[in-house]
Amino acid sequence: YIAVADGRYHPNENVFLEEVARIFGVQSRDFVNMRARFVPDENPDPYCVLGVDPTADAETVRQAWRALVREYHPDRMIARGVPEEAMKLAEKRLIQANWAYEEILNTHR
Structure with a gap:
């Protein structure tokens, strides 16, 4: 939610969140699925x-x-x-x- 609080999902936010997901051991497919749930116009x-x-x-x-x-x-x-x-x-x-x-x-x- 925070990444899109300003109504946009900036590529740098994506890079940061991918790194956080990696640190926490979130699988790539799971990250893509979570991103699709919260980022407007993102196809899951x-x-x-x-x-x-x-x-x-x-x-x-x-x-x-x-x-x-x-x-x-x-x-x-x-x-x-x-x-x-x-x-x-x-x-x-x-x-x-x-x-x-x-x-x-x-x-x-």
Whole structure:
């Protein structure tokens, strides 16, 4: 959030955050996925969104997508008593998971 607080994501901020990620042992794919969540107009890797390897078969991809749908589904969030702000974040995450699943399906057709 801090890197885009001024409404821009400067290349130097990216260099700094990549170094911080390296120091903390964050994998490159995970960093790209986190950056895509918070930086406007940054396209996420659909495989990172679903948490699967690009070589994963269709069933593995489907299972990962279904797990995210179960985790972030609004009805389940309400049943857990999740605050409204967390509901909004979960909704964004669910939309992103659905997008990623469709992207992967479309590339395999």
